[in-house]
Amino acid sequence: MDFSGIIGHKNIIKELINAIEEGRFAHAHILVGEDGIGKSLIARYIALKILGKNRDTQCVDIIEWKMAKNKRSLGVDDIRKLIEEINKKPYEGENKVIIVYEAHNMTVQAQNAFLKTIEEAPEGTYIILLCENLDKILDTIKSRCQIHKLRVLSDSEIMDFIDKKYTHLMDEEKKILIAFSNGVPGRIERFLKDDKFNEIRKETLQILANSSRINKGKMIKYEKFFIENREYWEEILNSMISYVRDLMIYKELGIEKFIINIDKTNEIKELSNMFSFNKLSKLVDIVDETRKRLDKNLNPSLVFDMMLLKIQEV
Incomplete structure (x- = not known):
């Protein structure tokens, strides 16, 4: 074999x-x-x-x-x-x-x-x-x-994976995928093929961008998004944490190459000015607490409502 x-x-x-x-x-x-x-x-x-x-x-x-x-x-x-x-x-x-x-x-x-x-x-x-x-x-x-x-793959191993499976990609596209993969080949496949995955990434970034001004209309919109995608709650929370991680790294170092969500670099740079390290740390705590509640099989609707309210207060 x-x-x-x-x-x-x-x-x-x-x-x-x-x-x-x-x-x-x-x-x-x-x-x-x-x-x-x-x-x-x-x-x-x-x-x-x-x-x-x-x-x-x-x-x-x-x-x-x-x-x-x-x-x-x-x-x-x-x-x-x-x-x-x-x-x-x-x-x-x-x-x-x-x-x-x-x-x-x-x-x-x-x-x-x-x-x-x-x-x-x-x-x-x-x-x-x-x-x-x-x-x-x-x-x-x-x-x-x-x-x-199993450890995450090196950049050279990820490049081998891309070269074998996606030969049509340009060098710049490959660089984006290597950064986004964070050493996990499956993340590349989801990035390229999974529309739901990218919808979740887009929406969670919007929630962070609007976190200080979530009015009643946006609250209803986000509640609907969470309920419709409740079976993807782990992806929602992982996506949110990855953005917060990027914001912390860029805010600390100001270097683009360390951003994982490299296709959202411009948005990350803009948002880094909106958040203090204290606020970003609170967001991590909110996401962790939300994850624990969902792990306990609590009502997703109530849990996400609580998460939105706490994000709004950050």
Whole structure:
């Protein structure tokens, strides 16, 4: 199986391949890294390697377990169904690979229900958990898995990714993408292809720009935007934090090359004059508190209303 199509993470990939080839591949692993860093790509290639496949093809013994789009967590019932699948015998050979997406969204109860299966997986069954936040995984789960942390890619690796996938781009466009990616290839794909992602970026920047003058009309407009996009709340908050980060960096250093949202450089420069460091720090606190409330499954409408009111007071 050729792993040359994966950009970066060479040491981790080499370690995993060697373990498979030497017959010491553990039955449970956690791949940790940001969304878009390459976790699912590595997991699939490793699964194919375990099953002895020489090319990327559909395989009934690779089970990719994903959270339903209308859900925000993996609960006990989800895990029970997954355990049933795990306990089924392989169809084609002796091995089977289970890839669990967004494992950090498992509830505590679900993780406890999954613990015994992770510890005593059926012979020939390998479990790979894909995780963005290791802190949300119980220590009892982590202690039973081999953990592999995927780091952000270097600028040269990101350039390799762009050159392979987007050969039509001009040099200036590539520079923008490298800065915006912040070492995460998936951010480039979303920037180029995901209209919803760019709508969220545009709207969150407007909210910051109007933060000191959010009148009743704008409040209703922003409330509507949040409600219509409540399933994207993580993207909304991440977008807002990335702008605040850029404002802090530019305000401190006055250097454009450190701006992540490089396509919004002019707006960042203008907004940097509107905010003091104290106000920017308060915005970070507001976003963090909003994230905690949404993590607790509180009513998104009420949570975003509260966030808007607090932003207005900054």
